[in-house]
Amino acid sequence: MTDLDLLALRRKARRLLSPWDRPGSPGATLGVVRDGALVLHESAGEASLELGIPIGPQTCFRIASVSKQFTCAAILLLEAEGRLSTGDEIHAWLPELPDLGATIRIEHLMRNCSGLRDMLELMRLGGTDLSHPATPEHLLAAIGRQRGLNFAPGTRFLYSNTGFLLLGRIVEAVSGEPLGTFLERRLLAPLGMTRTRHTPAVTEVVPGLATGYFPQGQGFARAAHGFPLGGEGGLVSCVEDLALWDRNFATGGVGGTALGRALAERAPFANGRLNLYARGLEVTDYRGLRTENHGGLWPGYKTCFLRAPEAGLTVIAIANHGGIDVHHLGHLMLDAALEGRPGVHPIPALPPRPALEGLAGRWLEPHSGATVEFEIATDGTPMATQHGLPFALAAAEDGRLVARRGIYPFALALPEGGWLAIETDAGTVTRFRRAEGTPALPAGLIGRYACAELDTTWTVAPAGDGLAVQVRGPVGSAGPWPLLPIEGDCLRVLTPATLFQGWVDAKLLRDAAGRIAGIEVSGARARGLRFERQA
Known part of the structure; x- marks a missing residue:
């Protein structure tokens, strides 16, 4: 990459960050690693609106679920030493867990195919959201009350924070020390990640930590946190430290190069279809390149850790602004870094707007009651919403539309004959039809x-x-x-x-x-x- 290439890339980063490059706005930071060197690190916005402190190289953020790959790395280090096996049944290390009538292995937890229900959703359905105070015991009790699974282990993919909380506790049970101590001793300190730390309590004072904010009206509100954090999302980090972590995939300074390969190794479901989720990383194709990536989401914070190892590129995007789509921001930055590279596939074009408009509306799977809604944004981007969470759709190379966000298998062709087929995990195809008529609530619900x-x-x-x-x-x-x-x-x-x-x-x-x-x-x-x- 020439000096002029770097200049163009830096200017692209500044343009992408420009909407938040102003006083009174939280913002984001972008990093690009090329062939093991952090060649770009640009930031915009404020780490603290109250103090007017700008985001800079020293600023840290809660990276939430990007922590999951570190928890998986801890498990793999213990396996390499013969202290556990990823094939172990989880009750071997956590005998207090309920018997759910199925064999759940450590490997299932790492690959999000255990079938265990997500503890954060269980808490929410019980009236306790992320902003409300909770304790580790509350989360463990929610897990312990379960008497069923989302599906048989190994047959499907469904993201579950429960599995990674349990992985963290397995690390503690095997090593005899707190997860944060193990991560610091075995991973963070050896790699020089001095500004990364595990923070079980959200009340803990962390030097250099940006405050997380949500857009509110014409301004912003501080994001409230009440839940403790474990192996599912407890790390605070920054672009420079994540660049050091990325380098370890190639150099193998900790765990050898086998560690990085194992984290990004996919495995099949019971039906033979490959799981897109490896071990704390999602492995997909983007513009003809293999990518290994993960997102992080915590109130007021968003992270995108995006590797394209065949191109020698990694993009890191982190925000303390809850309204920024860092997954999209990271991919736009990757596009800029790939500009002019031979063999990279062009970005597929969306279908014409009239064709997309046939998708708009509410769709129902009548057997289960599952729903999905679609609309076309003012800029022409098709948007889908499930369970209240809106996400953009992008064109895939096979002509279908796919979710433009991480850790979410979702692909569809435009509807035919009033029906819509959506393919998700393990090749599962679900048929939806338009919800009909003017609905009314059934009698007798009170x-x-x-x-x-x-x-x-x-x-x-x-x-x-x-x-x-x-x-x-x-x-x-x-x-x-x-x-x-x-x-x-x-x-x-x-x-x-x-x-x-x-x-x-x-x-x-x-x-x-x-x-x-x-x-x-x-x-x-x-x-x-x-x-x-x-x-």
């Missing part, structure tokens, strides 16, 4: 419903012109959560949350006489939870 697996009661009662749920859970209470009719016995429960206005899909359960006997609820990462009618 009452109290209990879910033993959540230790939670939902009370459906009149609210305004409709109905809403009042939630009483083991840690907190919430509500009213409005009920939205979809079609027939399918409905939606709106669940306000710290990160976004969420929803869960719900379908009524009826007894032999046709009376409402319960509600089956499915969120993004916890499926098939049953609320039995009590009164």
Whole structure:
């Protein structure tokens, strides 16, 4: 890369960061690693709006789920020493966990194919969101109450923070020391990652840590954090330290080059289809290149760690602005670094807008009650929303549309004959049809419903012109959560949350006489939870 190439790349980074390069705005930082050297590091915006401190090279951020690859690396180091096996059944190290009638192995946790329901979603459905105070014991209790799985281990992919919390506890059980101490001694200190640390308590004072913010009206609000952090997302880090971590994939200074290969090694599901999720990294193709990447999301913080090893490139994008799409920002920066490189595929074009408009609207899978909505943004970008989380769609090389965000297998062709086929994990194809007519909530919904697996009661009662749920859970209470009719016995429960206005899909359960006997609820990462009618 010539000096002029670097100049052009730096100017591209400044243009991408320019919307936040002003006083009174949080912002982001961008880094590009080429062939083991950090060749670019640009930032914009403020690390602290209260103090007017700009984001700079020393600024640290909560990198959230980018921590997962470090937790997996700790497991792999212990395996290399013969102290555990990734094929071990998890009860061998965590005997206190409930027996869920299936064999769950450490490997399943690392690859997000265990079937374990996500603890953060379980807490939310019990009325306790990320901003509310909680303890490690609360999270472990939510995991311990489970009596079922999302699916049989090894058969599907579904992102689950539960698995990585448990991996962190396995590291502690095997090593005999706290996860943060093990990571510091075995990974961070040897690699010179002096500004990276594990922070189990969000109240811990961390030098150089940027404050996380959400857009609010014409300004910003500080993001509130109440949950403890473990192997699923507890690291604070920065661009320079993540560049040191990236270099270890090639040099093998810690764990040998076998460590990096093992982290990025894909494995098949039970049906033979390859899981896109390796061990704390998602492995996909982008413009004809293999990428190994992961995102991080915590209130007020977003991270994109994006490797393209065949091109010798890595992009790191981190924000303390909850409204920045760092996944898109990172890929735009990768595009700029790939400019003019032979053999790189062009970015596929989206279908014409009239064709995309046939996608717009609400779609329903009538058997489960799952829903997805589509709209076309003002700039022509097709947007999908599931469980309240909107995400952009991009054109794939096979002509389909795919989710333009990490850790989310989602691909579809434009609808035909009123039906829409969406392919997700393990090659699973689900057929949706348009939700019909002007829906109304079914009669007889008012009452109290209990879910033993959540230790939670939902009370459906009149609210305004409709109905809403009042939630009483083991840690907190919430509500009213409005009920939205979809079609027939399918409905939606709106669940306000710290990160976004969420929803869960719900379908009524009826007894032999046709009376409402319960509600089956499915969120993004916890499926098939049953609320039995009590009164």
